[in-house]
Amino acid sequence: MKLTIKYFASVREAIGMGGENVSTAASTLAGLREELVARGGAYAEALAQGKAVRMALDQVMRDEAAALKEGCEVAFFPPVTGG
Numbered sequence: 001m002k003l004t005i006k007y008f009a010s011v012r013e014a015i016g017m018g019g020e021n022v023s024t025a026a027s028t029l030a031g032l033r034e035e036l037v038a039r040g041g042a043y044a045e046a047l048a049q050g051k052a053v054r055m056a057l058d059q060v061m062r063d064e065a066a067a068l069k070e071g072c073e074v075a076f077f078p079p080v081t082g083g
Contacts, residue, residue, distance in 0.1 A: 001070045005032075007046075008077035011053065014046035029055050030064035032074060052079050 006019040026032040033055070036043045047053055056075040057066050068074070 001068065003032075003068060003071060004073045005036075006073065006075040008075060009080070010078050011046045011076050015042045024068070027068060028064060029057060029062060029066045029068065029074065032068060033064065033076075047076060053077070054079055 002021065002023050004019065004021050007015050007017065012018050024032055024035055026035050033047055033049075033053075037047050037049070038044075054077050055062055055064065055066075056077075057068070058072050059075070
């Protein structure tokens with residue numbers, strides 16, 4: 001399936017781009033993250049398991065079990081604090 005990925009803040013800086021359109025065989029956010037980590041390099045560093053990374057699916061915060069669907073938008077970003 002095809003979907004849009006957006007990267008924000010330190011994830012964007014590490015990967016070197018703000019987003020991309022991809023084709024994936026993944027059915028969940030966890031599977032997509034694993035596919036991206038398998039690319040190696042900056043993807044593996046920025047999205048590795050154990051790294052604090054938040055995910056949104058169609059602009060709604062979701063956990064890794066969330067199901068992907070054709071044409072959806074996925075966002076990866078670090079936890080944000082502020083004040």
